[in-house]
Amino acid sequence: MSRKKTPKCKGGSVPAASALPAANGPRPVRPGTAHPGPEAPPNGPPQFGRPSLGGGGDFYDVAFKVMLVGDSGVGKTCLLVRFKDGAFLAGTFISTVGIDFRNKVLDVDGVKVKLQIWDTAGQERFRSVTHAYYRDAHALLLLYDVTNKASFDNIQAWLTEIQEYAQHNVVLMLLGNKVDSAHERVVKREDGEKLAKEYGLPFMETSAKSGLNVDLAFTAIAKELKQRSTKASSEPRFRLHEYVKNEGQGSSCCRS
Ligand SMILES: Nc1nc2c(ncn2[C@@H]2O[C@H](COP(=O)(O)OP(=O)(O)OP(=O)(O)O)[C@@H](O)[C@H]2O)c(=O)[nH]1
Numbered sequence: 082m083s084r085k086k087t088p089k090c091k092g093g094s095v096p097a098a099s100a101l102p103a104a105n106g107p108r109p110v111r112p113g114t115a116h117p118g119p120e121a122p123p124n125g126p127p128q129f130g131r132p133s134l135g136g137g138g139d140f141y142d143v144a145f146k147v148m149l150v151g152d153s154g155v156g157k158t159c160l161l162v163r164f165k166d167g168a169f170l171a172g173t174f175i176s177t178v179g180i181d182f183r184n185k186v187l188d189v190d191g192v193k194v195k196l197q198i199w200d201t202a203g204q205e206r207f208r209s210v211t212h213a214y215y216r217d218a219h220a221l222l223l224l225y226d227v228t229n230k231a232s233f234d235n236i237q238a239w240l241t242e243i244q245e246y247a248q249h250n251v252v253l254m255l256l257g258n259k260v261d262s263a264h265e266r267v268v269k270r271e272d273g274e275k276l277a278k279e280y281g282l283p284f285m286e287t288s289a290k291s292g293l294n295v296d297l298a299f300t301a302i303a304k305e306l307k308q309r310s311t312k313a314s315s316e317p318r319f320r321l322h323e324y325v326k327n328e329g330q331g332s333s334c335c336r337s
């Protein structure tokens with residue numbers, strides 16, 4: 082993972098890098114158990130069924146691209162490491178350089194959903210790199226840091242950027258991260274809820290440190306994308322907003 086050391090913060094170190102996927106490369110459709118339905122995923126076809134990847138047992142029926150965006154330091158990389166490895170690594174804050182990605186396969190109602198998760202650099206100087214990847218993203222997780230008011234105030238600017246570069250029907254979720262830092266909190270939960278409501282976004286508070294709502298955020302995205310890609314006429318319709326609202330845990334308790 083390409084990261085650059087900055088001396089300003091405490092925080093996570095990260096595992097080794099993986100190869101960078103092409104932003105706009107071809108996405109071949111392979112035979113698999115899931116089939117595209119009338120509601121195809123937002124940004125062109127997902128990848129269907131892949132026998133394996135390098136013998137690593139990376140079987141899946143359908144694959145989607147998810148992007149993590151938000152200001153530098155809000156915890157995007159830590160959220161991804163928590164989701165992928167179940168860990169929060171203490172150490173110096175190493176700011177992401179450019180963009181990186183990691184894969185995780187989830188079982189969603191018997192369907193193997195592979196999420197290719199792109200971890201972007203929040204620093205302004207890498208913005209042009211990030212822009213190139215927006216249009217292939219099926220879903221975006223937009224993060225702010227509840228202990229950093231500026232990161233919350235910048236959400237509107239991020240939304241403008243998303244509107245400009247992402248597909249119009251991209252699945253989007255707002256996350257207020259670092260809720261474990263109760264004493265340093267400066268953005269109230271209600272403020273996050275209000276902003277999310279204003280823009281019609283599903284919203285949750287998370288903690289990469291404690292694990293609160295981390296799996297849930299990615300699972301919710303996977304469920305929504307899977308539903309959009311399959312006919313699923315026999316299944317009840319998945320409702321992202323309701324799922325997140327009902328399943329999300331409050332910041333006062335800890336769930337991983
Ligand atoms: N207390 C607490 N600290 C966190 C949490 N998530 C991340 N941090 C800390 O916040 C700092 C930044 O985390 P990163 O995940 O590297 O931030 P980022 O959004 O990837 O930053 P860029 O790569 O520069 O865009 C590090 O010091 C982390 O340890 C969290 O949930 N709780």
Ligand SMILES: [Mg+2]
Nearest residue numbers: 157158176177
């Ligand atoms: Mg990062």
